[in-house]
Amino acid sequence: MKTYDFGKGFGAGGWLPLLMVAVWAVITVSSCSSAKYIPDNQYLLQGVEVRSVDKHFDATTLEQYIRQKGNSKWFSTFKIPLGVYAMSGRDTTRWINRTLRNIGEAPVLYDTLQAALTCSDLLTAMQNMGYMSARVDHSVKVKGKKLKAIYKLYPGETFVIRHMRYDIQDEAIDRILTANDSASLVLHDGSPFTINGLDRERTRITSLLMDRGYYKFHKEFIRFDADTMRGSRMVDVTMHLLRYREHKDAPETSHPCYHVRHIRYVSPDTTTVHLRRHVLENNTAVEEGKPFSASAVQRTYNNFSRLHAVRFSNVRFTEVPDSGLLDCTLQYGLNKPSTIIFQPEGTNTAGDLGAAMSLTYQNRNIFHGSELLSVQLRGAYEAITGLEGYQNEDYMEYGVESKIAFPRLVAPLLSKDFKRSFNATSELSLSYNMQNRPEFHRRVFSAGWRYRWGKPGDRWTYKLDAIDLNYIYMPWISQTFKHEYLDSVSNRNAILRYNYEDLFVMRTGFGLTYNNGVSAVKTNIELGGNLLRAAASLFNFNQNSQGQYTLFNIAFAQYVKGDFDFTRVLNIDEHNSIVMHAGLGIAYPYGNSRVLPFEKRYFSGGANSVRGWSVRGLGPGKYKGHEGAIDFINQTGDMKLDLNVEYRTHLFWKFNGALFIDGGNIWTLREYNEQPGGQFKIDEFYKQIAVAYGLGVRLNFDYFILRFDMGMKAVNPAYETSREHYAIAHPDFSRDFSFHFAVGMPF
Numbered sequence: 001m002k003t004y005d006f007g008k009g010f011g012a013g014g015w016l017p018l019l020m021v022a023v024w025a026v027i028t029v030s031s032c033s034s035a036k037y038i039p040d041n042q043y044l045l046q047g048v049e050v051r052s053v054d055k056h057f058d059a060t061t062l063e064q065y066i067r068q069k070g071n072s073k074w075f076s077t078f079k080i081p082l083g084v085y086a087m088s089g090r091d092t093t094r095w096i097n098r099t100l101r102n103i104g105e106a107p108v109l110y111d112t113l114q115a116a117l118t119c120s121d122l123l124t125a126m127q128n129m130g131y132m133s134a135r136v137d138h139s140v141k142v143k144g145k146k147l148k149a150i151y152k153l154y155p156g157e158t159f160v161i162r163h164m165r166y167d168i169q170d171e172a173i174d175r176i177l178t179a180n181d182s183a184s185l186v187l188h189d190g191s192p193f194t195i196n197g198l199d200r201e202r203t204r205i206t207s208l209l210m211d212r213g214y215y216k217f218h219k220e221f222i223r224f225d226a227d228t229m230r231g232s233r234m235v236d237v238t239m240h241l242l243r244y245r246e247h248k249d250a251p252e253t254s255h256p257c258y259h260v261r262h263i264r265y266v267s268p269d270t271t272t273v274h275l276r277r278h279v280l281e282n283n284t285a286v287e288e289g290k291p292f293s294a295s296a297v298q299r300t301y302n303n304f305s306r307l308h309a310v311r312f313s314n315v316r317f318t319e320v321p322d323s324g325l326l327d328c329t330l331q332y333g334l335n336k337p338s339t340i341i342f343q344p345e346g347t348n349t350a351g352d353l354g355a356a357m358s359l360t361y362q363n364r365n366i367f368h369g370s371e372l373l374s375v376q377l378r379g380a381y382e383a384i385t386g387l388e389g390y391q392n393e394d395y396m397e398y399g400v401e402s403k404i405a406f407p408r409l410v411a412p413l414l415s416k417d418f419k420r421s422f423n424a425t426s427e428l429s430l431s432y433n434m435q436n437r438p439e440f441h442r443r444v445f446s447a448g449w450r451y452r453w454g455k456p457g458d459r460w461t462y463k464l465d466a467i468d469l470n471y472i473y474m475p476w477i478s479q480t481f482k483h484e485y486l487d488s489v490s491n492r493n494a495i496l497r498y499n500y501e502d503l504f505v506m507r508t509g510f511g512l513t514y515n516n517g518v519s520a521v522k523t524n525i526e527l528g529g530n531l532l533r534a535a536a537s538l539f540n541f542n543q544n545s546q547g548q549y550t551l552f553n554i555a556f557a558q559y560v561k562g563d564f565d566f567t568r569v570l571n572i573d574e575h576n577s578i579v580m581h582a583g584l585g586i587a588y589p590y591g592n593s594r595v596l597p598f599e600k601r602y603f604s605g606g607a608n609s610v611r612g613w614s615v616r617g618l619g620p621g622k623y624k625g626h627e628g629a630i631d632f633i634n635q636t637g638d639m640k641l642d643l644n645v646e647y648r649t650h651l652f653w654k655f656n657g658a659l660f661i662d663g664g665n666i667w668t669l670r671e672y673n674e675q676p677g678g679q680f681k682i683d684e685f686y687k688q689i690a691v692a693y694g695l696g697v698r699l700n701f702d703y704f705i706l707r708f709d710m711g712m713k714a715v716n717p718a719y720e721t722s723r724e725h726y727a728i729a730h731p732d733f734s735r736d737f738s739f740h741f742a743v744g745m746p747f
Contacts, residue, residue, distance in 0.1 A: 035145050037086070037107050043147035045070045045108045050122075052153040059153055063573075065121040066151075068114040071105055075649045075659065076576045081105035084652075103652050110140070110147045122151060130158040130194035132228075159193040162234040168241045170255050176212060177205065193235045198224050201239065213257040213291030215317065215326060216244070221255075258292045260317075261325040269334040275309060279369045282408060282420055283307065286315070286328055299456050304332060306423060307407055308372045309365035311335045337365045345380075354382025354395065372405040384438060394438070401431035409453060424453035439481040440500065443473040459516050465509040465526070470599070471554075472503045495672060496633050499598040504556040506532055522565040528600070529558030533591050548592050557597050561587035567747050575650040581747040583642035588669055598633070602640035602666045604690075607740035608747065609642055610662040611711030612692025614738050619666040620678030621688045624718035634675050637666030641689070644747060651697075658696040660709070660746075665690050665717060677718075691715040693728070698745075709740040 038044050047070045052059040071082040085104030088097040119136045126134035133156040141148040164187050168174035186201040202222045209217045221244070227236040243252040265280050283306075285299035286292075297315050304313035311333040317326045338361070345356040358378040366373040382395040409419050410426040427450045435442040448468040454461035477486070477500060486497050509526030533556075535541070536549035548555040563585040570578040589596045605613030617625065620637035643663040651657050665688055667680035677688075694711035712727070713736035719725035727736045 036090075038109065038145050043110045043142060044145055045110045046143075046146040046148050048149045048151070050151045050153065052155060054153075054155050057153065057155045062122055062125050062153070065118065065125050067118045067121065068108065068111055068149075071108050072575050072650070074651060074657065075647055076572055081652055082107060105652075110149065115149060118151065122153065126153065126155055128195035130192040130197075131155040132159050132193075133157070157233055159228070159233045159235050161187060161189060161191050161193050161237050163236045164188050164191075165236075165238045166241070167238055169243045170241065172257065173209060173214075173241060173255060176209070180208065187237065187239070193226070193237065198237075205241070207294070209255075210292075210294040211296075213259060213293075214255055215258040215292045215319075217255055256324060258319070258324055258326045260286055260288055260290055260292060261320060261323075261327055263288055263328045263330065266329060266331045267333060273309075273334055273337050273365055274368055275307075275332075275334070275365070275370060276368050279307075279407075280330070280332075282416070284330060285420070286330075292317070292326055300330070302456055303423070307370040308405075309334050309337070309370040335364055338363050354380060356380035356397075366404065370407050372403075372407075374401075374403045374405075376401045396436045397434065399431065399433040401429070403427060403429045409451065411451075421455065422453045423456055424451065426451055439478055440474060441476040443475060445469075445471045445473075459514055461513045461515075463509075463511045463513075463524075465507070468505075468507045468509070470503075470505040472505070472597075474500055474502055495595050495636070495674060498595040499633065502554045503597060504532075504551055504554045505529070505597055505599075506556060518569050518571075520565075520567045523563065525560070525562045527560055529556050529592055532556045533558055536592075556592060557589070557600075558591040558593045559587055559589045559596055559600060561585070561600060565747075577648050579644075579646045579648060579747070581642065581644040581646075583640070583664075583747075585640040586669075587638050589638075594670070596638060598636065601636035601638065603636050604640060604642075604664055604666045605738075607707070607709060607742035610664045610690050610692050611660065611694055611709050611740055611746075612662065612713040612736065612738055613690070613711075617738075618664075618690055619688075619718075620675055621665065621667050621680070621685070622677040622717045622719075623675050624677075624720070635666075637675075637678060638669040639667045639680055641665060643689075646746070648698075654700050656698040656700055658698065658709075660694055660696065660711075661714075662692045662711070663689050688717040689715070690717050691728075705744055707740075707742045707745065709742070709746070711738045711740065712736050 045068060048066055048068070050059045050063055050066065071079050074080045081104045083104070084100055085106055088100035088104070090097075092098055092101070115138055119138050122136045123134060126136075135154045135156075137152040137154070139150045139152070141150065166177070168177060186197055186204055191197065202219050205222060206217060206219050221242045223240045223242065225238045225240065227238075228234070244255040245252050263284060263286060265277075267274070283300070283303035285296040285303065287296070290296075300315055301313060304310050313333075314331045316329045316331070318329065319326055341358075341360040341362070343358045343360070345358075356379065358376055360374060360376040363373040364370065376399075378397070378399045378401070380395075380397040384395050404427070406426040407424075408426065409422065409424040427448075429446070429448045429450070431444075431446045433444040433446075435444075446469065449466045450468075451464040451466065452461065453463075486500060505528055507526050507528035508531075509524060511522065511524035513523075514521045532551060533549065536551075541549040541551065542553070544550050544553075544555055546555075550556070563583070565583045566581065568580045570580070572578065585602055587596055587600055587602070603616040603619075604610055605618035606615030609615075610618055616635050619635060623634065625635050641664045644660065646658050646660040648656060648658050665685075667685060667688075668675055668678045669680060671679045691714040692711045693714050694709060696707060696709035698708075699706040712731060712733075714726075714728035716725055716727050716736075723730040724735070
């Protein structure tokens, strides 16, 4: 995700009040009368309400069956799209009127036919839920030209299955269903009698049989008889599984069971590029000699869709006459193997403008196994101003990064069946980055081997960073920088000194993610330097003047770091939702380190944190940063807390809006003299939680999202006066405002 933080330098104090006035004006427009677009004897559908006379019945679950709803609302309150439409004139030849109508939303006029169909759908839905004697009443409340529709539900009592009987007319299938675990039965004596329940049982049995070789089986072979007694809620149900019939005039027979005889791979692209045979076989879940399985077919499609080299796939079966066998043909097409991507960027760091560009080469089939090779060359330039005493006032960066991703688990001692049971990738990466600043020159070499995997259809995914190496080399530091920041007696900054020395980082990490579409949980833990520390004790490594063990005369970092992230989405309706997010991270240096490496430390503020502060502009604790080129080092910590609530709404076209409240901060676990007030203390940390609020606009193009967030400080833990502390009561746009531009959602 790319983020650009313009902070106070964006001139918020000048135009934000105008923005607030504009928002107020648009809200006022939403209350304008749209009566001129409502014909006589018709009404504007002001709202719809679904209520139940039974307090134990949740009527909100049936709102999806409402055929006609009122005009959409911003933040569930303001009908601004309707107000914008009402601003247009009747003359559609004028562009302004057409534009307002396209942006806005026409009045929703109450339709009696749609209301009648809604009543019918609500009744059917309740009956499907087992409320066979349910009924629906419909009424309206009219005020002027506006109307509110009310649907009152009378569910009644649910019906219950008294006796559940299975009539299986195929002996082979009867044995399969009898052997199947009875705990998976959807219907049994005493369970609610619902149409949905009957359909789930049909689906369960059909899926079970289609995974056991019954290639031609479908739901229509399963029928139900229900026998009810007058005045009773008890139902006797019989499920009939009919014998097989090829067509209506054909005789009945047992259902045919099929096995797969041969699998053939066909591609029109093999004249120029191809996939190795074992890659095709490893991603084909259908197996020769095994019964036909619909689930295996779907897994095959899923596996081939993950291959970077594959453009499309198609699985077809051909019946071998009078044999009970199927021949499988898997057709696939290949993408062009190579692409080149050029991407320019604009940068803004603390008001210093610059530009960057990258050139990326990708090969999707480098070893004919759908391996993805990526090589990126990147260069950046930034004009640095305000640094006195330095000769070169420019920042230049050059880097090369290469990755190769294998669409499988590349590891010894793993069986073929084990590898095929997971969707997995293995990745090898190498990179070199060269940074030249007026204050110093920095070189970073990195290498890593990583795994990502998860079972098909599972909500859990896993990652393992088997090894990650980073070598940080400082070939040159200016004398001015060393004198003012590193060697000055009055400024002995341990954090600063540590991060401008040569350093070796060797780490391993493990993480898991759970996502069910509503809630998402991410956890990650990493350990750095433990293997090297064990080797240092075993082989008696040399120690430097600070008592640190060294490898090739370079100290190595040792730490443990854990992160937890939780996101929950509450959908209000199709246009509005509330998203809650909480993030906690803790890292602790020990053994060979007293300070965390800068790249492993936490920072707060910015487009994905507390948005009332610029990036790296908050904390730690109540530490108050000073305006300076080096102070970002001090505004880092060993612990981070983020708490966010965001109300998201659809505006119009591709535009979405958001209102947000953010809270959080960072802290150090140890006390450092250069970060006064930054240490975490259990009896004080809650007083140091910063709070911000604001609004944002998102431009959603489906495949990427442009995000603009405007945040204001509400509670500032780093203050000198009470007005600065409680900024929400004493707002100062030049002091409290931050503007953020980012690609992608904040969480």
